[in-house]
Amino acid sequence: MHASFARGVRAALAEAAADPSLLTHDQREGAAACYRRHLLAADPHGRYAIAALVWMPGQASPVHAHHTWCGYAVIDGMLTETVYDWNADIDCAAPVREQAREPGAVSFVRAGRKGIHRLGNSSHAGAVSLHIYGVPGEQIATHVNDIVRVAGSAPALPA
Known part of the structure; x- marks a missing residue:
């Protein structure tokens, strides 16, 4: 995957997030x-799917990597992103930093365990x-997240 692809996805997300009429x-x-x-x-050829995620107060994703490339932009409100490092020797992730993600914030990550994070409100x-993911629309709920175990927690269930 070329850097120009990642830049293009980021730019498209930023432009879409700035449009107040984007979502009904x-x-x-x-x-x-x-x-x-x-x-x-969803792309008719199965190359990508685009979704809006709505986070009520206190809701968060599980700690996860991705089976595919993906990107996201914050449209409204504020999310907190916790970034993790993967330790293959002990088969778990450890938190590295937290950052506030305000409207207009954009992120892109390639598939794999170098982009482990958790988003929450x-x-x-x-x-x-x-969010945009490199999967067909019908696989958006099943083929995106790679749920990982965090140091000091119970083993992760299969995604």
Whole structure:
């Protein structure tokens, strides 16, 4: 994967995130139990899928790497991203840093365990992010995240 591809994805995400009319009211609807994913578009050739993720206060993803390339941009609210390093010797991840991700923040990562992170909403208001993944639309819920174990926790369940 070329650096120009990553730059292109980042630029497209930044442009889309800046458009206040990007999402409908229904595509900004959250869920009580877990962050909610709204599939927005999928390439007919299966090369990518685009989704809006809606995060209610206190909701977070599991700690994960990715089976595919992916990128995201924060549209509304604020998310906290915790970045992890992978330790293959003990088969687990360890937290490295946390950073606030405000509207307009954009990230891109290639597949593999060099891009382990956790996104979460630790604020008192909802948040919305736009994600693009290198999978067909029907695989967005099953073929993106590579759930990993964190140092000091129980072994991760298969994704």
